[in-house]
Amino acid sequence: MTNQTSQQLIALEEKYGAHNYHPLPVVLEKGEGVYVWDVEGKRYYDFLSAYSAVNQGHSNPRIIAKLKEQADKLTLTSRAFYNAELGKYEEFMTNLFGFDKILPMNTGAEAVETALKLARKWGYEKKGIPVGEAIIVVCKDNFHGRTTTIISFSNDEDARRHFDPYTAGFTAVEYNDTEALKALFQEKGKNICGFLVEPIQGEAGVNVPSEGYLTACKALCTEHNILFIADEIQTGIARTGKMLAIDHEGIQADVLVLGKALSGGAYPVSAVLANDDIMEVIQPGQHGSTYGGNSLACAVAREALQVVLDDKLADNAERLGKVFRSELEKLIEQFPLFKSVRGKGLLNALLINDTPESETAWNFCLAMKDNGLLAKPTHGNIIRFAPPLVMTDDQLADCIAIIQKTAAEFKS
Numbered sequence: 001m002t003n004q005t006s007q008q009l010i011a012l013e014e015k016y017g018a019h020n021y022h023p024l025p026v027v028l029e030k031g032e033g034v035y036v037w038d039v040e041g042k043r044y045y046d047f048l049s050a051y052s053a054v055n056q057g058h059s060n061p062r063i064i065a066k067l068k069e070q071a072d073k074l075t076l077t078s079r080a081f082y083n084a085e086l087g088k089y090e091e092f093m094t095n096l097f098g099f100d101k102i103l104p105m106n107t108g109a110e111a112v113e114t115a116l117k118l119a120r121k122w123g124y125e126k127k128g129i130p131v132g133e134a135i136i137v138v139c140k141d142n143f144h145g146r147t148t149t150i151i152s153f154s155n156d157e158d159a160r161r162h163f164d165p166y167t168a169g170f171t172a173v174e175y176n177d178t179e180a181l182k183a184l185f186q187e188k189g190k191n192i193c194g195f196l197v198e199p200i201q202g203e204a205g206v207n208v209p210s211e212g213y214l215t216a217c218k219a220l221c222t223e224h225n226i227l228f229i230a231d232e233i234q235t236g237i238a239r240t241g242k243m244l245a246i247d248h249e250g251i252q253a254d255v256l257v258l259g260k261a262l263s264g265g266a267y268p269v270s271a272v273l274a275n276d277d278i279m280e281v282i283q284p285g286q287h288g289s290t291y292g293g294n295s296l297a298c299a300v301a302r303e304a305l306q307v308v309l310d311d312k313l314a315d316n317a318e319r320l321g322k323v324f325r326s327e328l329e330k331l332i333e334q335f336p337l338f339k340s341v342r343g344k345g346l347l348n349a350l351l352i353n354d355t356p357e358s359e360t361a362w363n364f365c366l367a368m369k370d371n372g373l374l375a376k377p378t379h380g381n382i383i384r385f386a387p388p389l390v391m392t393d394d395q396l397a398d399c400i401a402i403i404q405k406t407a408a409e410f411k412s
């Protein structure tokens with residue numbers, strides 16, 4: 001069974017695994033920093049970073065050392081008992097993000113579910129919404145995870161179809177449209193407990209809203225006593241050039257949802273942060289998770305965030321993001337294949353000059369793969385570029401050269 005080729009390993013997944021993903025045909029077995037290697041030993045730049053979970057770089061030595069150290073000591077006790085890591089982690093997280101309390105979970109979808117439950121309970125017990133009538137407002141083209149409730153308010157047919165009946169109590173509003181939000185709040189604000197938003201819509205194709213949009217949303221929420229819930233699972237932890245994407249507008253969420261890079265890709269760790277007047281509506285027995293807040297997760301997440309701070313990854317993302325977009329602008333002038341680039345920090349997307357139904361973006365990703373760079377299309381003709389934030393200037397220049405070379409060779 002040793003030394004199987006990529007072809008053989010792909011065949012295994014095809015045969016024995018559910019077909020719920022459509023991966024690029026590359027089989028990885030090793031990662032270090034911005035690089036990954038396939039089973040044949042070919043090296044690639046990773047421009048996906050596991051959907052921004054690996055901001056600190058693959059197998060970040062500090063995070064892995066902490067993981068091993070804690071794994072040798074204690075991994076899981078459940079919350080039936082206190083553990084020696086949880087309190088320290090909670091103090092660290094609440095200080096870092098400026099909230100009274102944190103509720104630890106594991107995956108992103110679980111943290112979003114937690115935020116939704118928190119908002120509803122707060123709506124009934126604090127805002128005084130009549131029981132059964134709470135509404136949570138979401139944005140069109142959102143992506144918040146894969147649970148039955150979360151896909152209930154998605155408008156992606158693949159994510160939704162035949163998973164019904166859906167959870168009620170959600171209303172979708174156009175993204176980046178403060179007038180629509182204002183009108184909805186004016187009409188139904190009394191029964192609305194929360195507004196759930198991605199500061200940049202990642203899965204929808206790196207949709208960056210207009211400057212001031214999030215500030216206006218937050219103000220409308222405050223005016224109508226509605227919780228502003230920021231899903232920073234993909235945009236947070238330095239990805240967009242600040243610790244949080246909402247930091248670009250200097251606003252604070254009422255409920256903050258984190259995941260992905262919270263552990264630097266070493267372990268599933270997610271979290272919901274809020275102040276006491278909100279978090280106190282959840283009492284013992286009302287919400288939880290066996291693994292949530294486990295010792296291993298707490299130790300890993302604290303180290304993963306300390307790496308982000310010590311290595312100034314937000315500043316690096318901000319600086320390299322500017323270089324990346326300006327270099328891509330030059331390639332857009334040169335190659336009609338490329339339409340435009342958008343993004344913030346190192347969360348960027350290149351739009352390909354073809355229809356969303358075309359295979360062009362996929363084929364371009366295959367061609368980049370052959371030249372040593374891994375990225376994936378999202379929504380047809382959009383390619384997301386999100387490398388680990390530990391990238392250097394020289395490495396980025398090398399990557400731009402690969403994109404340019406691929407474009408020069410490419411025949412669609």
Ligand SMILES: *Cc1c(COP(=O)(O)O)cnc(C)c1O
Binds near residue numbers: 110146232235
């Ligand atoms: C990835 C993601 C989620 C879901 O996280 P999982 O860990 O895959 O459950 C939720 N919201 C956003 C914005 C995401 O990018």
